[in-house]
Amino acid sequence: SLRNARLLRESNYLRDNLGKLLDHANAPIVVIGKDRELRVVNRAFLALSNASREELLGRDFLQLLPETERGRILPVFIRALRGEPTSNFEVRIPRATGGHSRIVINTASILAADGEIEGVIAIGRDLTELRELEEQIIQAEKLATLGQLAAGVVHELNNPLTSISVYGEYLLRKGERAGYESADLEKLRRIVESADRILKFTRDLVTYARPSTEEPAFVRIRDILEQSLLFCEHVVGEVSADIDKRYGDEDGSVYAVKGQLHQVFINLITNACHALPVEGGRIILGTHVDDDDHLRVTIGDNGCGIPAPQREKIFEPFF
Structure with a gap:
């Protein structure tokens, strides 16, 4: 009986320490029962979801996910219950304050004392900042490409615009010498001013889109x-x-x-x-x-x- 009592104390000690280790781990960790209920939620996961432990424990983990994610992650959970682990599975976790966190998880089955599978543990890694940075890089590349296309189009427009400006100026001067009606001279003047204005805009746009040196x-x-x-x-x-x-x-x-x-x-x-x-x-x-x-x-x-x-x-x- 003394030996059993010592083993029980050691078992409780190891269990408590394991619980503390899981709770204080930097990686988000959850333990899910066979009925899909959340049994363990560590601090890193709570920080990721902006939810309290009381709000999460005992709930069906599928109900915490967006509908688009439920169908994706359910087969992962079922495979883990069959003893088949999954690695590097990316999933979106909603935050209580709005928005989503994006994590990649590894899953494995948890065995009871009799060797039967009694649940699933999922250990994650937060990819939210990495994915946001990737999206920013993609957006920057799109903007750079758009700037190059715009500069090419503007370059093609400059030649006819220059012709309009030059010949418009010629006709305006000719009209002034020939004594055209003031209304006609005003129209020519507007043509020249508009062409010059567009030319100035296109030149400034090319300068703006060109990589800065x-x-x-x-x-x-x-x-x-x-x-x-x-x-x-x-x-x-x-x-x-x-x-x-x-x-x-x-x-x-x-x-x-x-x-x-x-x-x-x-x-x-x-x-x-x-x-x-x-x-x-x-x-x-x-x-x-x-x-x-x-x-x-x-x-x-x-x-x-x-x-x-x-x-x-x-x-x-x-x-």
Whole structure:
């Protein structure tokens, strides 16, 4: 009896230590019974799902998953109950606060004292950040390809646009000498101005899309803002936004990479357009030199603003 008591104490000691080891492991771990009920959920899994232990224990694990995942993971569970392990199976786990975590799991069967299978253990690895990074890289590659295609199309447009601009200018000068009617001269003048404007836009677009080898230089912020506004003209036009320019009297030059400033201002102006009300939308562009000789650039709007839960993510790529 003494020997049995000692064995029981050692067994309880090992069981408690194993429980602590599982609970404090860095990897998300769950133990599932034969009836699909969750028996053990460790801290790493709780952190991944943003749920409490009380919310999870005893529940059918399939009910915790999106419907699209249930049919995929059920065969994995059945194979484990037959003694067939599974490795590197990726699954999405919903978070209590919204969204999903993505983990890859390895499963194996758990044996009872009599050698019968009584459950399944699943040990996972969090891939959420890795998958998000992969998606960002794919998106960046798509944008780079799109920029190259746009630059190629623009290059093909430049030749006919140049011809329109040159011959339009020729006809305008000829009309002025020949005394054409003022209405006809105005039409020719608009043709020339429109062609020049499109030419300027296409050249700036090629510069913007080209991989940056640009060195920092002194640039005039007001000019950069105007060029960025030209890029966004179609977006501004779609929302019928009024542009309120409040440029300071100072020269407002800074030492910077022009292309990077273009990108920043274009993104801010585009975001402002997306946030504007249906009617009465206004975007404010302003520059001002502070007393400490710092140039302040302001891009504001009268839109709805950024929801508080999303503000901490605004500097994440492609958010």
